[in-house]
Amino acid sequence: MRIAVLADVHGDLGALEAVLRDAERRGVEGAVHLGDLAGGADPAGVVARVRADGLAGVVGDADLDALAAPGAPEEVRAFLGDLPAQLVLQEGDTAFLLVHASPEGPRQGLDEATPQDRLEHIFGATGVQVIVAGHTHRPLARRVGERVLLNPGCVGRGLDPDPRPSYLILETESGLAALHVRVDVCR
Numbered sequence: 001m002r003i004a005v006l007a008d009v010h011g012d013l014g015a016l017e018a019v020l021r022d023a024e025r026r027g028v029e030g031a032v033h034l035g036d037l038a039g040g041a042d043p044a045g046v047v048a049r050v051r052a053d054g055l056a057g058v059v060g061d062a063d064l065d066a067l068a069a070p071g072a073p074e075e076v077r078a079f080l081g082d083l084p085a086q087l088v089l090q091e092g093d094t095a096f097l098l099v100h101a102s103p104e105g106p107r108q109g110l111d112e113a114t115p116q117d118r119l120e121h122i123f124g125a126t127g128v129q130v131i132v133a134g135h136t137h138r139p140l141a142r143r144v145g146e147r148v149l150l151n152p153g154c155v156g157r158g159l160d161p162d163p164r165p166s167y168l169i170l171e172t173e174s175g176l177a178a179l180h181v182r183v184d185v186c187r
């Protein structure tokens with residue numbers, strides 16, 4: 001398996017398209033998203049592109065906010081309303097849990113400052129080997145014993161010092177490899 005993992009697009013259709021082009025150029029077999037498609041300039045365009053490409057994914061906190069807000073287009077509301085909170089991908093003996101922020105909820109992010117004992121508890125409760133979560137907008141690869149916490153960073157509205165869109169390529173052909181990728185895009 002060689003897939004791209006995208007998170008936190010926040011309505012930035014141009015950045016999403018640049019990331020998807022880059023992932024295709026790198027030979028990924030598919031892509032998934034970790035939510036927060038909504039927000040920003042063009043959530044309807046982002047949802048249309050994600051739907052057209054058939055990307056599976058989960059709901060994020062900005063998506064939940066868009067569902068609660070008046071005036072969101074019906075096709076956006078329908079798509080976001082059908083997204084699950086979690087998705088499990090099984091590849092051989094490795095189970096990947098995809099969430100927006102944490103298995104605990106879409107607003108409780110996991111990052112480098114999350115206490116080790118909390119992460120051990122979360123992994124113990126989920127039973128998976130890899131958790132892939134967005135929300136913090138910062139790329140991350142962190143070992144938790146024999147398990148791994150990954151964050152692809154964000155496609156739109158970066159908060160880390162490098163403002164370029166980022167995503168993650170997961171490869172499982174010979175073990176687990178995770179590559180964080182930055183994309184140059186004209187805005």
